[in-house]
Amino acid sequence: MKRLNRDTVTAVLLLLFCGLLFQQTFFVRKVPFSIMGSEVWPRVVLSALFILLLIYLFKSLITPPKDIIEKRPLKVWLDMYRNPLLCFGMFFLFLISLPYFGMLISGILFVFITQTLIGSRDKRSLILHAIVSVGAVGGMWAIFRFGLGVVMPAGSLF
């Protein structure tokens, strides 16, 4: 099969995930004297999900696909999803750095670097990104820290 229907692939993956979740319901602790066991509700909704996914799979097989997953060069694919991938990646790094740098510094770095990667990199833009990241993150951090009394994560390094 050279061409794959995107819905078919999604349906199969979701069916596998549904099966995995259903298998997990067998590990739910039995609570004595309970009228409805804790595993009943997840099984009910997972059964409903299973039926819906089967219909989805069936539909995807019988209807002519609108979009086909064709072999795209990796570069084209990366260009298409450049900004979301950058944001997800940077947000992931922000979370990783949080225990070391704390919310304030990690936040400023996240905003500055992400804006620079997505936007322009000329001198004027870099200054703008720096001002925005320090002002916006510092301002919001101060509101929560001093205004609302929330203890923000502090870093082990700073």
Add this chain to the structure above:
Amino acid sequence: MFENIYTAFGNVFTLYTLMLMAIGVLCGLVAGSIPGFTITMAVVLTLPFTFGMSPIEGLSTMLGVYVGGLTGGMFSSAIIGIPGTPSAISTTFDSFPMARKGRPGLALGLGLWASFIGGILSAIVLVFLAPTLAKIGLEFGPWDYFMLVCFALTIAASLSEGDLIKGLISGVFGLVIAAVGEDAINGAERLTFGIENLGSGFDFLPVLIGLFAFSQLLTDMSDSEAAKKPMTSKAQKVIRMEHIESIRLCFKHWGTMIRSSSIGLFIGLLPAAGSSISNILAYDQEKKASKHPEKFGTGVPEGIIASEASNNATAGGALITMMALGIPGDAVTAVMLGALTIHNIAPSPTFISTQPTLAYAIMIAYFLANFMTLFFTSASLRLFLLVTRIPLYILGVVILLYCAIGVFTLNNSTSDIWTLLIFGVLGFIMVRNGFPLTPMVLGVVLGPLAEINLSRAIATSDDLTLFFTRPWALFFFVMAVFSVFFPVYQAARNAQKRWATYYAAAFIACLAVPIILMGGWFRTGLGIAFLVMAVLMFVKRSRAPITTA
């Protein structure tokens, strides 16, 4: 009752609450006006700030954002021709041509006054209908409540954009997510895969912000070139709103105002159906009812009035459903339900009787938010013109971080920020693959409610037929079945299939059965009237030739 109203007035009309509401309205107006930033996103981002507030202060602020956002959506519709929010899509059809003809002040003025009148009309209905509906809600047993949740999920799926089956999958997947962690009845852990952090399940707020704000921002920023450009390339001239002419036109087209507000209110009453649907429906109905439908889209006042009156009226309807039944009327009221839960208040049919001060305060705040929106619109218009000069990526990245800070404040836990990221990615993938997010959020909100009521129903009686034989349960079952088949009916109607002409008659006839079963002279009479109406419709349709809608 009057004592509660008096106390509620006292609580809302404090300087602090009024100030919070004013900030909320201003933020809503600006957030609503920025294309890509939805009202739900604005209300979701407000939520963390409300944790330290009393429920009245928090909900008043959120209502300010909500009402402000509904009106703010028209700014960009009229000035740059891009709807600020999905609730202002049809506002663009006539406000932008009117602005291009040299009357931007009239386009904005009409939108503002139509929004205000629509909002006030729905607020009046809210005051009278919510307590009545809550009294009806007290008749519900666990079977009825369970079926109501099923109906809420099916209607959300069928009214969402795209494939019905994807909407249903999305809704049921929301139920699965809500089932992760300790169950509320027995306290046993479920679907955790042995991961300790999942023991307490997913918190509602990170899931909501991840799905609605995080994924939406990334979708908006996907286009690299568009993300770098400001929305307006050159400075806009200051626009003066034509208030007097707008008021005159609103009263001249009072029929449009009433009709559109009623449509908005009705859509708001339906669980999970929001202003993104009502504005298009009201515009379409107005066009059909007009003597000059061909002029729609060229800048006619009725088009703007229909869209703006209906989208603001939807808020009142959504609040009625939330306060009277504990079911969110739209995505924003789903967030408000979450906010109430954080304050240990669970909306249900007893909400108005057990929390009368809070309930009346919500109604008063809703009235007040409409007046504040009217007052602040001119000021926020200048702010909007400034904001549109900022490229989207600068705003987007800052808001991504605000999401993280907001989510952290919920439990002072970084694991919630991980949840935000996970659901942000999930939401992005889902939207890219055509799965609507609203049914999923509804599933997450209503999942625990459905489980508890199913458990109560089974504990009360072994008889599972009660889910289909009790009048209210049957009523919601009929509604759920017909809502599932609604997209099939729409497709059949467009394809001129004969059976589609009988769909409405069949629906009314089926609905009549549970209404008759409810007993009492009024309901029995209503049910019989429904049956007669269904028969008459059936006869009329069987004689009429098929026409496309």
